[in-house]
Amino acid sequence: MGRLSRRAFALAALSTLTTASGAAARPEHPRRATTEMRGVWLATVTNRDWPSQPGLTAAEQRAELIAHLDTAVRNRLNTVIFQVRPTADALWPSPYEPWSSYLTGTQGRSPGWDPLGTAVAQAHARGLELHAWFNPYRIAMHTDPTRLAAAHPARTHPHWVVAYGGKLYYNPGLPEVRAFVQNAMLDAVKKYPVDAVHFDDYFYPYPVAGQTFDDDAAYDRYGGAFPNRAAWRRDNTDKLVQEMARRIPEIRSTTRFGISPFGVWRNAATDSRGSDTRAGVQTYDDLHADTRKWVREGWIDYIVPQLYWNIGSAAADYAKLLPWWAEVARGSRTKLYLGEALYKAGDPAQSTVWQDPAELSRHLTLARDYPQARGHVFFAAREVAADRIGAMARVVADHYGQPAKPPR
Numbered sequence: 001m002g003r004l005s006r007r008a009f010a011l012a013a014l015s016t017l018t019t020a021s022g023a024a025a026r027p028e029h030p031r032r033a034t035t036e037m038r039g040v041w042l043a044t045v046t047n048r049d050w051p052s053q054p055g056l057t058a059a060e061q062r063a064e065l066i067a068h069l070d071t072a073v074r075n076r077l078n079t080v081i082f083q084v085r086p087t088a089d090a091l092w093p094s095p096y097e098p099w100s101s102y103l104t105g106t107q108g109r110s111p112g113w114d115p116l117g118t119a120v121a122q123a124h125a126r127g128l129e130l131h132a133w134f135n136p137y138r139i140a141m142h143t144d145p146t147r148l149a150a151a152h153p154a155r156t157h158p159h160w161v162v163a164y165g166g167k168l169y170y171n172p173g174l175p176e177v178r179a180f181v182q183n184a185m186l187d188a189v190k191k192y193p194v195d196a197v198h199f200d201d202y203f204y205p206y207p208v209a210g211q212t213f214d215d216d217a218a219y220d221r222y223g224g225a226f227p228n229r230a231a232w233r234r235d236n237t238d239k240l241v242q243e244m245a246r247r248i249p250e251i252r253s254t255t256r257f258g259i260s261p262f263g264v265w266r267n268a269a270t271d272s273r274g275s276d277t278r279a280g281v282q283t284y285d286d287l288h289a290d291t292r293k294w295v296r297e298g299w300i301d302y303i304v305p306q307l308y309w310n311i312g313s314a315a316a317d318y319a320k321l322l323p324w325w326a327e328v329a330r331g332s333r334t335k336l337y338l339g340e341a342l343y344k345a346g347d348p349a350q351s352t353v354w355q356d357p358a359e360l361s362r363h364l365t366l367a368r369d370y371p372q373a374r375g376h377v378f379f380a381a382r383e384v385a386a387d388r389i390g391a392m393a394r395v396v397a398d399h400y401g402q403p404a405k406p407p408r
Contacts (some may be wrong), residue, residue: 035405037302037375038081038383040072043132044102045086046141049381050133054105058113059101065115066122068381073126075384075392076400080123081198081260081377084116085134086190087141088154088170088181092116092191096184098149105403108149109244120192129406131196131258134185137177138202151182154347162215165208172204172236173218184246196256197252198250201306204238204288206281232300233288245299246355257302260339260377263305263321265328276325277316298333302407304377310353310376318363326370333376335407338367342378346389355390361398374407 043049044346050068051061071078084091089100089107094113098108103115115134123130139154140147143163148154154161154168160177162169170177189197205213223232227338241259266274267281271372273283273292284288286381294300305325309316329336340363353359360378367373378384384392 001063006181025092029408035374036106037079037377037406038077038400038404039081039304039375039377039379040381041133041339041379041404042068042080042082042381043086043379044083044091044100044221045135047102051103053103058111060193061111061115062113062118065119066366068385069119069122069126069128071381071385072128073380075396077378078127078404078406079377079382080119080239080381081131081133082119083133083135084119086138086186088184090138090184092188094184094187096153096180096187102323107147108262109150114186116194117192120194127365127403129195132188132192132194133198133200134188134354136181136185137170137172137200137203138205139170141167143168149242151333155266162213164205165206165211169205171211171215171218172240173215173222173233175222178236178240178243182240182247183304185244186251189237189248189255193252194255194256196301197244201257201260201262201283201287202338203240204233204286208299222276230285230288230400234290236285237287237289238293238303241294241299247341258288258304258337259291259294260304260306263291263307263309263325263339266294266315267317273343275316278314279316292328293333295328295332295336300334302335302337303329304337304339306339306341307363308344308379308381310351310359311366312353317368322363322367322370322373326372329372336372336375337375338363340376340378342392345391355389357389357394361394362393364379364395364399 044234047053051064069080086100088097090097091100099110101107103111120130143166147157160170160174162171170181188194208309219229219232223229226232245257248255262281264275264277264279264282266284267277267279268274270282283291295303307318307321309318311318325336340360342360345360347354364376387393
């Protein structure tokens, strides 16, 4: 495609953006900033991205991991967010929790090498940041405690555990649980120069119709000072965030703390401060996570709302959520990055808009109008590598012409 026709194509794409979002878009232009987040999530739960299957040799696992890092470099990304504690387990030799079953197929069995230590060293050698991604409370993707390693803390402390929605969780309402999961996660910060500690969107679990998360005993014991159970649960989540925010820099002053929540805090129909959305899930109400508060109070170093909707979506329009989050971040010390649904691009189960390889590039173009938006993170590594319709290649061609350093 020649220069003139390429420019015509870009202008046509931006006119589509104007129509879909209802807001004027400016022509594509190079970002002047030399720093921005260009990240990718590398998920290990259920072997989503890595390793490709449990039971590979140490050499095979290492080769696959390094291939993901090299793919990030080729796409001019600068940060890999590596899931190192997917289900109350560990991808490093931990004194608190067993080796992950996603490595060997058997929880507690050593893989014969140190994935997190290797990831940190190899990422840094390539100029990449390595953010260690932890899931605080999820124990298992099933409800059978006997399938856990014999010495698993969930088996030695069964009163910590709640079965819900076909999974096992630690109970966030127990102070001893919050202390334990923090110690387990912070062990990695003590041992490795990770650039950040990263949580995703799982605090209290997503609602499951017809089921109740049974924390009655904990609420009876600890919830007396709160007007209702929801307020008590939000306070439990606040305590986890505040305590981690305090403890991380005490252990390693250069390690930051970031969280990637579901993209809708509250709908405006629920709360006048909320976004112009009609999402079925609201983090404040359903996950008991007051994500807006964490930004406004400056408790966390960065936030990456998962804006996994297209421009023009009826339920949650990317073009409406972006300015809402920019306004939340305005004046805060918390940096705003945007979570991008690369996994939807080219998925035949998605709507026609996601079959257009330019959709994600339009997101980045739109974000340039908001100085609070300091970069993007793509879900996930498997899709960066496969890039089935060229959506990632389009992002790189349109926006990542030159390398950039992540914000500090």
